[in-house]
Amino acid sequence: MEFVEDVTTLGNTGTGLRGCRSETKRYITSPRVAETLVRILRGKRKSCQLFLECNPGPGILTRALLESGAKVIALESDETFIPQLKSLGKKVNGRLEVVYCDFFKLDPRSRGILTPPVMTSDMLFQYLGIEAQPWSKGAPLKAIGILPPKNERSALWKLLHDLYSCTSIYKYGRLELNLFITEKECRKIMANPQNPGLYQALSVLCQIACGIKLLHTESCLSFDTYTANGQLAKQKHRESLEQNLCFIQLTPHRNLFTGSLTPFNYDVFFHMLRQCFMKRNAKLIDHLHSLSPIDAMHILKQIKKNKDVKVIDMYPEDFQHLFETIECSKDDNYKWLYDDFMEDVII
Secondary structure, X not given: OHHHHHHXXXXXXXXXXXXXXXXXXXXXXOHHHHHHXXXXXXXXXXXXXXXXXXXXXXXXXXXXXXHOOOEEEEEEOOHHHHHHHHXXXXXXXXXXXXXXXXXXXXOOOOOOOOOOOOOOHHHHHHHHOOOOOOOOOOOOOEEEEEOOHHHHHHXXXXXXXXXXXXXXXXXXXXXXXXXXXXXXXXXXXXXXXXXXXXXOHHHHHHHHHEEEEEEEEEEHHHEEEEOOOOOEOOXXXXXXXXXXXXXXXXXXXXXXXXXXXXXXXXXXXXXXXXXXXXXXXXXXXXXXXXHOOOXXXXXXXXXXXXXXXXXXXXXXHHHHHHHHHHHOOXXXXXXXXXXXXXXXOOO
């Protein structure tokens, strides 16, 4: 616990919500919701399963997980909640570890001197004694949390970059994420050509990378939301009152890297999808001319698509097939047309 004691004294030392919360966060404060999640995640298991809980806040879900027999690592980014979480930890015989850390800010791209709750995944996992596992084996723990309300999309894109590159938390294995996300974003990541208005590059990347399960849907009213200045947020609009949060499970595919897609060329796959979805209603063949020097009709023939197929008609697995077909082509020394420097743009 020495590490926990040290990090809780660093950074902002304010004791109030206003002083230490830098952005809007949602917290599970309903015992009913907590019990529902434990029932979904644990079922009838009595084994000491390990969970990484992201921003547990007052610890309502933490307590429910512990009561089910699980072991919990609580990553809390608000110092206000640290003392009560540590107090709970003293009652459960070492089954609760509390760390002053923001899971969604692990391994920031703009490095420098990192001050808790911001830190690297190496620093966190090495302290916890968690070793990297082969991709085929999985990960020794599961993460559970709520995506940040104001930047869900950015958080999702960062997680995808980390997953495809096998960096940050995914350097340690195929970590399963169990996350609350707004219904709007949930529908987007699960969309396909049958939902053309929602279908986008993010949909393809999520579905290629992970098995996605919708485990539960809950009203936003079941959560407490605090604003950036530490005030309990009020639901001002009817749309907000009717908004739901979806509890989804993202399990990285074991066979994600068994083909031509690798952690070393994933950025080309991202680039291909961004380019295609910039003009989503255009014909795929028109995009191919600007993506690759390889004969476009030959590529279409190999993936068994006709010359009139549109981007919006392609399923996620079709895009993966397209990428791997171009990557494996022997027709040209240069398979892709793109700038040497590909910006890491979040869209």
